[in-house]
Amino acid sequence: MVIMNQEIRRLYARIETLEKENNILANDNSPKYNIFSRSNDGILIFDCLERIVDVNPSFAESLKMDKQHLIGRSLSDFVPKNWHFKIEKQREILKKKESVRGILPIYNGRTIIEFDFTTSILNEGGLYMCILRDVTSKRLLERKVKKNEELYADLFTEALDGIIFWRGNGEIIDANEAACRIFECTHDELLNKKIKDFVYEKSERYKSIVKEMFVKGSIRDELVFLMPNGQFKSLEFTVKLNSVEGYHMTIFRNVSERHAMEKSLRESEQKFRMIFEGALEGILLWNNQFEIVDINQSGQRMLQMTKKELIGVSLHSILNDCNITEDELKEQIKNIHSAGQSDGNLSFTLKSGRKKFFEFSNKLNIFSNISMTTFKDVTEKLEMEEQLRKSDTLNVIGELAAGIAHEIRNPMTALKGFIQLLEDSVKEDHTMYFNVITTELSRIDSIINEFLILAKPQAVKFVEKDISQIMKETVDLLSAQAVLHNVQFRTYYEKNLPNVFCESNQMKKVFINIIKNAIEVMPKGGYITVSIRKDLDNKVHIFIRDEGTGIPAHKIKKLGEPFYTTKERGTGLGLMVTYKIIEEHKGTIEVESKLGEGTVFHIYLPYVLKAGMK
Incomplete structure (x- = not known):
């Protein structure tokens, strides 16, 4: 069953009405209607040569032309050339029949008007009468009906x-x-x-x-x-x-397929999210504009930054905070675009001030113009490697130190004894030489003692101590030496700091070694800044900064190695002992320095966790 809409039915009804009216007028020859002069339809009389003999007012009006302009002209003058076949066909039919009917377009100089015509023989004198009704509107309606039918077919059938x-x-x-x-x-x-x-x-x-x-x-x-x-x-x-x-x-x-696809996508997304969030490595996702679009939980924990702080931030700004040069950054970006991936190492300073080291790998366009960076914290690995290297060195030095200390201490004891016996018999002119000998022997004895600290474990007792109090006592002890070098202290101690398990004398030795070095690298004076605060990783952060000339980056790694020193008469054993003491206290030392600006020693010591403390 074909459904026709109401507009199409109305159009067909209108067309049928027009056709009925046209038939009545075309076939009505009674005199009372005076068809020629009063008919609403156009009437055209032409001869056998198709010259117009007469037209009624209705036809002239429909063409918007004067009657006199029409009489005497050929019918073909008003019919478009591509429709002349209609006139010829009409002529052939009239030879066989008394009338002919059809559709004829007539051009009035401005527009084409379509007429439904009926032509019949008027008399034996060779005249013909053509009754014409303007069906332009009707034809438009028919075309509209046809168009609507086609539209209906498109919308419904197809x-x-x-x-x-x-x-x-x-x-x-x-x-x-x-x-x-x-x-x-x-x-x-x-x-x-x-x-x-x-x-x-x-x-x-x-x-x-x-x-x-x-x-x-x-x-x-x-x-x-x-x-x-x-x-x-x-x-x-x-x-x-x-x-x-x-x-x-x-x-x-x-929509069954769409639902199945949506379900598959949801499952895939859930799997990706589980892998993404559960990964032990940090994962960063970023777009073609190098803007971060997502980061997993491991990444947030490593960088000590939240997703809210990172999403929308440029990857370049993160890298600018890392220990990476501009040339290295350009090289990384070049590798990403050329090879689709790159990897390397970098250091990153956390908000707490702690420096972390990361290995990373970049992969370009893993999906939907999204690229990925995976990274992992290798700080502990590097620190362990460094500790192993230093431990090996310490073992060798310890064994060497034990032997040297034993061999040197015996003759040193004899030398000290004889010097003391000769002290009273030394002439006044030689007193200066005697004092130099005594001082140098004391220095040798101090070096032997430091060797012995490295050579064998010290019998120490760790107790709970206020690290701020130990630092205050150390600063007070070195204040006089600082004044002699025109150096002043700036101290900042956080309130309610937790206690630290330590041996106070050894911690004083650590602080004395670092602060004395700081005083010595500032011959023109300046400030030494000492700060102690609680860190995020259940550690106390001790911060000692000087305003000296700084240490080149390639030399920082060698600090704490035996016999490595930047001082003319130094042995390097002081810092080596310092590193060993902090290691025994389960702590770490980090050094950062800029040439011309100074050096900072970061010491991290675990504190005593008590009930309710986070």
């Missing part, structure tokens, strides 16, 4: 979505091919069913949809339908009540 027309009781009265494919039925099978027959579950939701549909007159929703072959389909539908001639229309679209 639509990709299923379209079903149904009565108020739900009975299907028509369906297009797409609907038949969706419901796995033939057209005839569908006409014997109701839409609700296919609904899988008549649940409360289904009843609510039906109720809302009849209240609002239309609805759009989605339900699961059971096909005759046992197949389940998720169908999205739009209902419009009383859409065509009182019938209801429902448009269906199969």
